[in-house]
Amino acid sequence: MMGESGTGESGFLADTALAIVAAVPVTLALFVACAVGASLLAGVLVAAQQGRVGGLVARAWIFVFRGTPLLLQIFMVYYGLAALGPVRHGPLWPAFRDPLFCAFLAMTCCCSAYIAEVLRAALAAIPPGQIEAARACGMARWTLGRRIVVPQMVRLALPAYGNELVMMLKSTSLASSVTVLDVTGVAQQVIAHSYRTVEVFCLAAAVYLGLTAALTWLLRRIERRLDPAGGR
Amino acid sequence: MIGDDVALPVLLGFGHDGWALALIAGAGLTMALSLTAMAIGTVLGALLTVAQMSRRGWLAALAQGYGLVLRGVPELLVVLLLYFGTPGLLAAIAALAGLPAPGSPPAFLTGSVAIGLVSAAYQAEVFRGGLLAVPRGQVEAAIAAGMGPFTRFRRVIAPQVLHHVLPPLGNIWQFNLKDSALVAITGLAELMRVSLVAAGSTRRPFAFFAAAMVLYLVLTSASSAVFRFAEARAGRWAGGR
Amino acid sequence: MTETRPTVLRARGITKRFGDREVLRGIDLDAARGDVVSILGGSGSGKSTFLRCLNLLELPDAGTIEIAGSPAPLAHDARGRARIANPRALNALRAKTAMVFQNFNLWSHMTVIDNIAAAPVHVHGMARAEAVARAHDLLDKVGMTGFAGHWPRQLSGGQQQRVAIARALATDPDLMLFDEPTSALDPERVREVLDLMRALAGEGRTMLIVTHEMAFARDVSSHVVHVRDGVIESMGPPALMFGPDASPVFRGFLSPP
Ligand SMILES: Nc1ncnc2c1ncn2[C@@H]1O[C@H](COP(=O)(O)OP(=O)(O)OP(=O)(O)O)[C@@H](O)[C@H]1O
Ligand SMILES: [Mg+2]
Numbered sequence: 001m002m003g004e005s006g007t008g009e010s011g012f013l014a015d016t017a018l019a020i021v022a023a024v025p026v027t028l029a030l031f032v033a034c035a036v037g038a039s040l041l042a043g044v045l046v047a048a049q050q051g052r053v054g055g056l057v058a059r060a061w062i063f064v065f066r067g068t069p070l071l072l073q074i075f076m077v078y079y080g081l082a083a084l085g086p087v088r089h090g091p092l093w094p095a096f097r098d099p100l101f102c103a104f105l106a107m108t109c110c111c112s113a114y115i116a117e118v119l120r121a122a123l124a125a126i127p128p129g130q131i132e133a134a135r136a137c138g139m140a141r142w143t144l145g146r147r148i149v150v151p152q153m154v155r156l157a158l159p160a161y162g163n164e165l166v167m168m169l170k171s172t173s174l175a176s177s178v179t180v181l182d183v184t185g186v187a188q189q190v191i192a193h194s195y196r197t198v199e200v201f202c203l204a205a206a207v208y209l210g211l212t213a214a215l216t217w218l219l220r221r222i223e224r225r226l227d228p229a230g231g232r
Numbered sequence: 233m234i235g236d237d238v239a240l241p242v243l244l245g246f247g248h249d250g251w252a253l254a255l256i257a258g259a260g261l262t263m264a265l266s267l268t269a270m271a272i273g274t275v276l277g278a279l280l281t282v283a284q285m286s287r288r289g290w291l292a293a294l295a296q297g298y299g300l301v302l303r304g305v306p307e308l309l310v311v312l313l314l315y316f317g318t319p320g321l322l323a324a325i326a327a328l329a330g331l332p333a334p335g336s337p338p339a340f341l342t343g344s345v346a347i348g349l350v351s352a353a354y355q356a357e358v359f360r361g362g363l364l365a366v367p368r369g370q371v372e373a374a375i376a377a378g379m380g381p382f383t384r385f386r387r388v389i390a391p392q393v394l395h396h397v398l399p400p401l402g403n404i405w406q407f408n409l410k411d412s413a414l415v416a417i418t419g420l421a422e423l424m425r426v427s428l429v430a431a432g433s434t435r436r437p438f439a440f441f442a443a444a445m446v447l448y449l450v451l452t453s454a455s456s457a458v459f460r461f462a463e464a465r466a467g468r469w470a471g472g473r
Numbered sequence: 474m475t476e477t478r479p480t481v482l483r484a485r486g487i488t489k490r491f492g493d494r495e496v497l498r499g500i501d502l503d504a505a506r507g508d509v510v511s512i513l514g515g516s517g518s519g520k521s522t523f524l525r526c527l528n529l530l531e532l533p534d535a536g537t538i539e540i541a542g543s544p545a546p547l548a549h550d551a552r553g554r555a556r557i558a559n560p561r562a563l564n565a566l567r568a569k570t571a572m573v574f575q576n577f578n579l580w581s582h583m584t585v586i587d588n589i590a591a592a593p594v595h596v597h598g599m600a601r602a603e604a605v606a607r608a609h610d611l612l613d614k615v616g617m618t619g620f621a622g623h624w625p626r627q628l629s630g631g632q633q634q635r636v637a638i639a640r641a642l643a644t645d646p647d648l649m650l651f652d653e654p655t656s657a658l659d660p661e662r663v664r665e666v667l668d669l670m671r672a673l674a675g676e677g678r679t680m681l682i683v684t685h686e687m688a689f690a691r692d693v694s695s696h697v698v699h700v701r702d703g704v705i706e707s708m709g710p711p712a713l714m715f716g717p718d719a720s721p722v723f724r725g726f727l728s729p730p
Pocket of ligand 1: 491496514515516517518519520521522523
């Protein structure tokens with residue numbers, strides 16, 4: 001304790017900061033993969049909700065994944081599914097043995113349920129008169145979807161969708177619970193042999209704060225791009 | 233505890249080898265943990281709202297900064313930080329006062345405070361939105377009618393704010409409930425922890441995680457029913473809008 | 474309704490039910506090129522429903538429609554419910570018409586110029602440059618020069634409605650349908666829209682106008698139609714309808730006791 005002053009102290013913090021920053025790509029990769037996967041899956045869920053049978057399946061999916069903790073879902077995929085014979089002896093076993101893949105799978109399913117709700121609300125918020133105006137001038141179904149419905153939906157959904165993305169970025173830290181070495185995972189690893197809990201977790205928190213701030217800034221810019229009139 | 237040879241219904245049952253009681257007790261602790269966290273969040277959130285709307289610039293900035301940090305950092309880190317950080321912090325405070333180190337506070341306390349700190353950041357936003365949603369003119373009308381601050385709050389502001397904040401508060405409650413699972417890492421025997429222990433000792437993770445999921449679904453859907461009922465009541469109170 | 478001009482609209486026996494309420498009970502209406510038909514009637518008499526049946530925004534339960542020589546692709550299933558027989562023909566039919574709504578319905582994610590150019594480009598397949606050039610001409614015509622880059626919510630109601638009319642004109646429609654185009658406007662904005670519609674009538678546009686503006690109906694239209702309880706109670710040229718020989722029912726509607 002006594003000897004660990006001056007350069008030793010700042011040296012430890014610098015080393016830890018470097019190690020944590022080096023794990024940022026893992027966190028970001030997990031986030032981007034989940035963002036893409038969950039958004040696509042959410043689109044499918046919303047489309048399925050337009051039909052009767054698909055609607056039931058989509059509703060059940062959303063109910064289960066929004067109603068249970070993500071941590072439990074991650075454990076379910078990583079430990080629970082692995083205990084099942086068909087998974088353990090199936091062709092996908094190499095994937096299900098990989099904690100990163102399991103975290104990705106659980107997070108994608110979970111976030112797709114939240115994003116589907118956002119998209120559904122946006123769809124319902126499109127002024128029906130504007131769709132009618134498009135039909136009245138003879139727009140074909142596909143053109144109407146592409147030129148009127150989707151652009152409006154994107155604009156209406158963006159603020160809430162952005163919130164979901166920020167939540168998702170923070171949730172990537174749960175991957176550390178199944179031994180993924182993301183920012184939180186590396187922080188825990190450092191703590192395991194240094195016992196400097198508070199400093200290390202604060203460093204990790206600062207990194208997440210920077211990441212979420214950057215994401216929020218990016219989303220705000222996109223929002224402004226899409227709607228230059230800015231709600232005036 | 234028991235090996236692979238015991239049948240699943242027995243493991244999930246109420247008997248000597250069954251985990252049903254432990255799981256239900258875990259669900260009860262989850263509920264208690266979330267309720268405590270929600271209450272901490274409401275009190276702190278209300279204080280933050282007042283601070284945010286304060287004319288003192290530094291106070292408003294402080295409240296705003298609190299919100300930015302707590303909403304920008306993973307909940308898991310907050311839980312970990314509090315769990316591992318408080319013993320040291322308490323020891324430091326005790327040392328300043330010349331007392332011996334008090335040891336670790338109970339996991340229930342650090343867990344509910346951690347979730348409550350995060351919850352407060354979100355609840356403050358909700359309260360502020362609710363206050364801003366009351367038209368300024370209505371408050372002026374109440375002043376003009378000679379209502380004092382308390383009557384004004386009780387009769388004009390509170391009913392409308394409640395109507396606006398109940399749906400988002402319901403959302404925050406759901407998040408509290410699910411975030412409480414993070415406290416499992418501190419060893420507190422709430423639902424997530426119990427299912428982990430059961431999964432480990434019976435080597436039947438699928439069954440026990442599924443059982444925990446069902447229990448969480450019961451908790452989340454029951455509480456959303458309660459909130460729907462409250463929203464209907466508050467809607468009538470606020471004039472059926 | 475004169476023999477020499479081509480028929481643009483031919484509607485026969487239009488019937489429409491909502492649940493067990495029969496809102497339209499067999500309406501026949503013709504319009505020749507250049508006709509300006511004002512449709513008057515009390516609230517809930519079925520005027521909007523009739524107009525919306527013509528471009529099949531509502532599907533009539535019975536009746537036939539023909540616009541500029543093309544029949545509406547309506548079919549009825551075994552239980553008598555109406556359905557679209559051919560989506561392609563439906564869109565082709567709608568492309569010949571244009572509708573102006575009471576609350577404008579400009580697309581809020583497009584600028585003024587894109588609102589006007591959208592149908593020419595995405596329905597009629599016109600080149601974008603040409604559509605934009607024509608949209609600028611139309612903006613001049615409706616007195617909105619210089620607003621091309623504005624967003625709908627930056628405009629007043631009267632300005633939005635003039636843009637909506639420019640949007641309707643952009644496809645050079647055979648038939649224009651107006652559903653109470655001035656009802657959502659402040660009194661001082663009503664004039665600017667009515668003046669524009671008067672100019673369109675003068676150019677020989679074929680227009681069906683649901684309106685409560687009696688002076689406009691009397692001065693501008695070639696025919697006045699009175700709808701009551703889902704049927705045409707009486708119709709004729711304005712000189713007759715607003716004269717002493719009009720049906721007593723219509724006179725009662727104009728000046729209730
Ligand atoms: N989509 C619908 N579903 C059920 N009923 C409808 C629907 N649209 C219209 N109606 C009913 O049909 C009747 C005629 O409506 P319509 O809108 O055509 O009247 P209108 O003559 O245009 O009246 P107004 O002058 O008030 O606009 C009304 O009683 C209305 O309630
Ligand atoms: Mg109408």
